[in-house]
Amino acid sequence: MDGSLPAKTPSPRAAASPAFARQRSLDDEVRFVKGVGEALAQVLAKLNIYTVFDLLMHLPRRYEDRTHFRTLSQVVPGEAVTVHGSIVAVDNVSPRPKMTITKVIIDDGTGTLELVWFNQPYLKDKFLKMRGQDIVAYGVVQEAPYHYQMQTPEWEPLTDSDPLAAHRIVPVYPLTEGLPQSRLRRIMYNALQTYEPILVDCLPADLRRRLNLMPFAEAVRNAHFPESMEHLERARRRLIFEEFYLLQLHIAQRKIAETTGAPGIRFRIDKEVLWRKLHEIVPFDLTNAQRRVIEEIWSDMAREYPMNRLLQGDVGSGKTIVAAAAILACVENGYQAAVMVPTEILAEQHFIVLSRLFRKLGIIVDLAVGSLTQRGKKSVRERIATGITQVAVGTHALIQEGVEFRKLGLVIIDEQHRFGVLQRAALREKGENPDVLVMTATPIPRTLTMTLYGDLDLSIIDELPPGRRPVKTHRKRAHQRAQVYEAVRKLIQQGQQAYVVCPLITESEKLQVKAAEELAKHLQEEVFPELRVGLLHGQMKPMEKEEIMERFRAGEIDILVSTTVIEVGVDVPNASVMVIEDAERFGLAQLHQLRGRVGRGAHQSYCILISDSNGEDANRRLDVLVRTNDGFVIAEEDLRLRGP
Incomplete structure (x- = not known):
């Protein structure tokens, strides 16, 4: 790393107004804004702010009427x-x-x-x-x-000497370490002073008149420094409308391109053979929802054009088996499949599950992650390139230079919202128009799905496997924490295990890690001295994380204190209770994902939300979680509470 900032895709407004545009551009690097410079540009990069346009689109998260x-x-x-x-x-x-x-x-x-x-x-x-x-x-x-x-x-x-912070409606921005509110406000003000004249509208004038939409430049100015609450509301409406308008245009273009572009792979689908082989490797009956979705995927794979399908399924609904059915059809046709996931913990887990499933059929599964030794990486790359590897499971390591597939036919992307468009495209380009299946365990309301993923065909697994007990969720106050921990101790004495999720601290990763370390130490020394307490957080090296997870899976750790690094994909059936500290700090979807880490075994499982919050929004979020385990109900409620 040489410390330079990565190149950015040009803003759609970069070629703006006449004479002024020759001197200034919205694609100017942010370091050229008055008050920024090289050092602060590196700090802003942590917020994904690289250009002037990025800066102006970094909108406040709330406002204070001072x-x-x-x-x-x-x-x-x-x-x-x-x-x-x-x-x-x-x-x-x-x-x-x-x-x-x-x-x-x-x-x-x-x-x-x-x-x-x-x-x-x-x-x-x-x-x-x-x-x-x-x-x-x-x-x-x-x-x-x-x-x-x-x-x-x-x-x-609060000082009268700063006119941006007193006697007005004041913006409060998302920050990162080394960047105070006062400085970011001043930088934003300077950027507007210089670049507002070249903020041009991309919406047709007649559309703006018909819908009474504020001009773009005025909307951006009022989104940062509102003249009044009424102006702020009009600015928000304008920016939200434009975002969805452009998104819908882009989705429509992409959908057309998918069905009129180069043909894909027309897989030969012999359903009788595929179902027989699937029953050989899956030791239980599939749900009707799983069967329906598998049929939809196989029908796509038999078409002339590439599959582009979104698979939605709540936590524990059995998406991995559906993915295995798609992989089986691909491998039976002599092609390779690639499964890309966001974390090494999840990659390791998929690798273990798929290896066990396909062992009976002699299908070779390999793991490609960044933490492999150089010799290991070289070996896996050679196996993928020669076609020995039939299924490659990995993280972003799969899209790195040097990873070449002999005959890639199917791309599966799990937890697709964790990957950017370019990362997904890079994996697809490793083959010649392979089929693509993207999966998510974060249920999305149908209306929002059609807006965000209108270019994808949609499959939903809306049924849980039989016999799975719903997780019982309870809300407790801080003064009841001792009782909660005593109940955890009793479950562990019965041979079960527990997660304790530490409070979410968004301001600083260092503070988040410190909070997790302090909580683990407190639990080990003062609450559970006779038990084995482990710690897992995002700043650990991949090998350290995997070692901790392996010890937890093996039952060598009784209580795992963790940050949200366990939010996706971690599967330890013996873990039957989760305690979430300061639960009001988490979003509804995030809490549901965390809760999905328990309830995967034969024991009745529990999720305890500890919160002293009396805020209306927080109470409604926690009440929804206590009331239902249905991810789609939770997603609809989340949409109502937060908006799209």
């Missing part, structure tokens, strides 16, 4: 609010070893509020230097003995 603050005397427990006040007291307290709580009291003249941070002792010195200064804080108000407090609020200094 023309009217809620007074501290008016705040109500359970609601998320923006408040301000001057710092009147700062202290660090240590209720137990290795636990530091930073407390800051602010006063706005009508009342006081306590702001609380955990295990960030350095904040004390920072706030002491600001004593007497005004700050803005955003978070959920909670009731504490004798006073109200906000735990781990977002905050920043």
Whole structure:
């Protein structure tokens, strides 16, 4: 790596207005924006911001109306609010070893509020230097003995010297380490000052008039620095409409290209032979939904044009067996199949399952992942190139240079939303118009599916295998944590295993890892000293992750503390309970995916959501999860709560 930023696809608006466009372009590298430079450009790259257009499309995640603050005397427990006040007291307290709580009291003249941070002792010195200064804080108000407090609020200094942060509707952006809100606001303002004149409309003028849509340049400006809440709503409507409008045009073009382009592989499908062989390797009866979907896939494979199908199935619905049926048809015709997944843990798991399934038929399955030794990589590449490997399972390593297939006929992409369009296309180009099956265990509402994946034919597995018990989900408060952990201990004493998912921290990967390490240490030393506690997080090397998962599968770890790295594909049938800490921090679909890691064995399984949140949205999310195990019901509810 030389530190240079990757090239980007030109923005559709890059060739903009006449004289000015010769000097400036929306495809200019972001480092040329006033206030950025080389060093900050590297920081912005972590947010996938490389060009001016990327920057302007990095929209706020929420807004604070700083023309009217809620007074501290008016705040109500359970609601998320923006408040301000001057710092009147700062202290660090240590209720137990290795636990530091930073407390800051602010006063706005009508009342006081306590702001609380955990295990960030350095904040004390920072706030002491600001004593007497005004700050803005955003978070959920909670009731504490004798006073109200906000735990781990977002905050920043409030100063009249920064006109972008005071006496107006203020944008609050998604950030990364090394980039404060105030600096990103200033950069965004500078970019608009310079580049707004070349923001041109791609929507026809008559369409804009008919639908009363704001001009594009005005919409972008108001999306970042709204003149009023009404202007903000109109700007959002305009940008959302354009996004879907362009998406639908692109999907229509892609659908036409799929059916009018070069012909694909016309597989010979002998259903009698295929069903007989499938029954040989699958030791149980398939569901009606699985049978229906397999028939749909085989019919596609028999056509002249390449299959391009999306397979949706809830967690545990049996998508792997359906994929195996497609692979079997491909290999029976003398072609190779490639299965690409987002993580090495999932690749290893698919490799194990498919190897066991196909061993009876003599079908050779190989694993291609980045953590192989150089000798291992070379061996696998040679086997794929010569056709010895009939099924290649891997991560993005499958699309790297040097991986050549002898006769690729089928591409299967699992958890397709984790891959970009270019990655999917790169794998497809390893063959001559191979069939493509993309799979997801994240149910998507039908209306949204038609919008996002209108170029794909759709198959849905809407039935779970018989005998599988639904996971029982319960919500508990923080003060009930000891009871929850005692129930976990009893299940482990019966020979079962458990996951504990640590709170989601989106601001920093380092903080996420630190939180996971501290939780694992706390559970091992203070809660379950007699049990074996393991730790899994995204910063571990692939070999370390696989070693931990193998020990967990083998029963050498009783409790696995993990971040969301286990969200997709991890399958340990003996794990029958999952505890999710601070569950309100996770999205509904993410919670459903996490819950899908249990309920895979013969035992009754449980998912415990620990949350003290009183926020309306959080409560509705958690209530839905407690109420139903149906991923499609959850997806519809998620769409209602969050929007598309």
